[in-house]
Amino acid sequence: MIAKTTDLTRVYRLGASTILGVNKVNLEVEEATLVSIVGPSGSGKTTLLNLIGLCDHPTSGKVFFMEKDTSRLNDTERRNLRLQNIGFVFQTFNLLPTLTALENVELPMALAKKSQAAQREEAARLLKAVGLAKRLQHRPRELSVGEMQRVAIARALANHPSLILADEPTGELDSKTGFEVINLLSELRRKEKTTVIVATHDERVARVADKTYRILDGSITQE
Amino acid sequence: MRITSMCLRNLLRRRVRTSLCVFGVALGIMFILAVGGTTMRYVTIIKEMNVFYTGDVVVVARGSIFIEAIPIGSSLQENTVVEVRQVEGVKTAVPMLFVVGSSAPGSIAQFVPSNITVGIPVGNWSVLVGHAPLMPGGRWPSANSSEKEVVIGVYLAQLHNLTVNSGIRLKNHNLRVVGILDTPSVLLARTIIMPLKVAQEIYGYGMSVGMVVVEPLEGVTEEELADRIEAEILGVTALTGDERNAIIEPILRDVEMWNLGIRGVLFSLSMVLVMTVAIMNVSERKKELATLDAIGASKSYIVRMVITETGLIGLFGGILGVMLGTVAALLVSSFYSSVPLSVMFPSIFAIVPPTMMLEILASTVAVSCVAGVIPAIIVARKSIVELLRSEH
Numbered sequence A: 001m002i003a004k005t006t007d008l009t010r011v012y013r014l015g016a017s018t019i020l021g022v023n024k025v026n027l028e029v030e031e032a033t034l035v036s037i038v039g040p041s042g043s044g045k046t047t048l049l050n051l052i053g054l055c056d057h058p059t060s061g062k063v064f065f066m067e068k069d070t071s072r073l074n075d076t077e078r079r080n081l082r083l084q085n086i087g088f089v090f091q092t093f094n095l096l097p098t099l100t101a102l103e104n105v106e107l108p109m110a111l112a113k114k115s116q117a118a119q120r121e122e123a124a125r126l127l128k129a130v131g132l133a134k135r136l137q138h139r140p141r142e143l144s145v146g147e148m149q150r151v152a153i154a155r156a157l158a159n160h161p162s163l164i165l166a167d168e169p170t171g172e173l174d175s176k177t178g179f180e181v182i183n184l185l186s187e188l189r190r191k192e193k194t195t196v197i198v199a200t201h202d203e204r205v206a207r208v209a210d211k212t213y214r215i216l217d218g219s220i221t222q223e
Numbered sequence B: 001m002r003i004t005s006m007c008l009r010n011l012l013r014r015r016v017r018t019s020l021c022v023f024g025v026a027l028g029i030m031f032i033l034a035v036g037g038t039t040m041r042y043v044t045i046i047k048e049m050n051v052f053y054t055g056d057v058v059v060v061a062r063g064s065i066f067i068e069a070i071p072i073g074s075s076l077q078e079n080t081v082v083e084v085r086q087v088e089g090v091k092t093a094v095p096m097l098f099v100v101g102s103s104a105p106g107s108i109a110q111f112v113p114s115n116i117t118v119g120i121p122v123g124n125w126s127v128l129v130g131h132a133p134l135m136p137g138g139r140w141p142s143a144n145s146s147e148k149e150v151v152i153g154v155y156l157a158q159l160h161n162l163t164v165n166s167g168i169r170l171k172n173h174n175l176r177v178v179g180i181l182d183t184p185s186v187l188l189a190r191t192i193i194m195p196l197k198v199a200q201e202i203y204g205y206g207m208s209v210g211m212v213v214v215e216p217l218e219g220v221t222e223e224e225l226a227d228r229i230e231a232e233i234l235g236v237t238a239l240t241g242d243e244r245n246a247i248i249e250p251i252l253r254d255v256e257m258w259n260l261g262i263r264g265v266l267f268s269l270s271m272v273l274v275m276t277v278a279i280m281n282v283s284e285r286k287k288e289l290a291t292l293d294a295i296g297a298s299k300s301y302i303v304r305m306v307i308t309e310t311g312l313i314g315l316f317g318g319i320l321g322v323m324l325g326t327v328a329a330l331l332v333s334s335f336y337s338s339v340p341l342s343v344m345f346p347s348i349f350a351i352v353p354p355t356m357m358l359e360i361l362a363s364t365v366a367v368s369c370v371a372g373v374i375p376a377i378i379v380a381r382k383s384i385v386e387l388l389r390s391e392h
Helices: A045-052 A075-085 A101-111 A116-129 A145-156 A175-191 A203-208 B003-013 B015-051 B079-086 B154-160 B196-203 B222-232 B241-283 B286-294 B299-337 B341-351 B354-381 B384-389
Strands: A003-014 A017-029 A034-038 A060-065 A086-089 A163-167 A195-200 A211-216 A219-222 B057-061 B065-067 B070-072 B090-101 B115-120 B149-153 B167-170 B173-181 B191-195 B211-216 B236-239
Touching (some): A003 A045, A017 A045, A017 A219, A034 A175, A045 A195, A045 B384, A086 A145, A175 A195, A195 A203, B003 B299, B015 B299, B015 B341, B015 B354, B057 B070, B065 B241, B079 B090, B079 B211, B115 B196, B173 B191, B222 B241, B241 B354
Parallel strands (some): A034 A211
Antiparallel strands (some): A003 A017, A003 A060, A211 A219, B090 B211, B149 B191, B167 B173
């Protein structure tokens, strides 16, 4: 089991009112699987991914990552866990605009203090794996949106994470490119033996996923 | 990817903003150096004069002002020297005549005069120059010479292209340069030293002198001797070394305080400018910083990144400011001393010493780094989720 949540709840306070982002969510994610969390906009998908990805703290309930109760971890331990074991793919790619594709992919490895040579070699390999061997020295603004998302996927794979969290990875892409990205994630999950959780409203993801959770108003409605 | 390289690229991404900020910092530094360099130069010159007449008592006419080595105001009758020599405890008493002039007729008031004529009885040169040597080929004026002989300071020699045996004309008198004083002293380097009688004749001082330098006998303190002279001779003031310094020290202290004040204000303004730019930069890159946080960058990495960026602005602003400030200090010094830039240029490191440049540069970088602390803390305290939600 790579990730597990028990009664996971996240409540936001906005002034006097409270918003239930995630409500008592229980889910289990097996290793090397592709899991989709499907739901409409505002249903709590991103909140759930942020909680699983240790970017946010639950109001109640627990997140277990690789059998470890993450509520017991301090900020540094959570950060190290993110750095070494979790890769993120964002809807808007979130590539650093001043860095080349190669440097963007090198960044997580640099943060993990890998040698310069190892960073360069691995980043080039990953970019080749996502079909961008000829785009290594291009900056994000010189890439198409599909290519940017591929760079983001390569970056997510940089430190050989156990888990990749992709938040609406096809949200900014046309249907053809979106389909290619989904296939790429599915293929990489097999090749790199990585678990992938995709939060999406794109039903096509559900079709290729090993397991699908449907979420509505912060609660899992269907498995 | 090195953090410095990343920060440089981030700064270059907003070229106009970065350039304006760097220029703003540079202007502040330029002002600090131009004002600080120039005034501190004169403070140093005046302080340097403290070494003159060490251990001696200086007698001037009552009501005269005495600024370090030079008396300004009324003169004394030459027979005062005889009276002084008769006071108990006096070993030697050497009269001197000071005439402060300017090499540029009609020039504006100067902080440091271009030339100063000093008349001293032949053979008593060391009272003023101490052990300063003459350049090879030179000698001191002779009492028996048929010509009016002078020794000039090295600065005057360079300024007017004079050598030993050059002739100069002063107040319609022809003078012969017989020696060039090789000295780092700003005062002595600008001095025309001649026998007292010659100086009195040229400047029409008759039997007057500017001051008398009195050496006490062994066992007699400066204070005791000064008190005796003032008690026994009417119309004179006898100044000990401490009293001479006490006249100028409050002024120097004020100058230094003003300099510190100007420096403080300009550094604060630079800090506010850099901080404002850093806050703008950080606000526009929340998503980037959140991404770094999400993929595992430590808070300290993000803080370091912001501080490095502001530090780099300080470094570039400081370098540019030091360059502009040095040129400005040179121009100001040249303007106020009526010395051509070409002559002033070799003294560039005397006006703005390298240590001062480095100190200002280091201070600018330090202040800029401090300016980055608040924006860095602001961003580091925000949660990833909050930052990811932002539009930028």
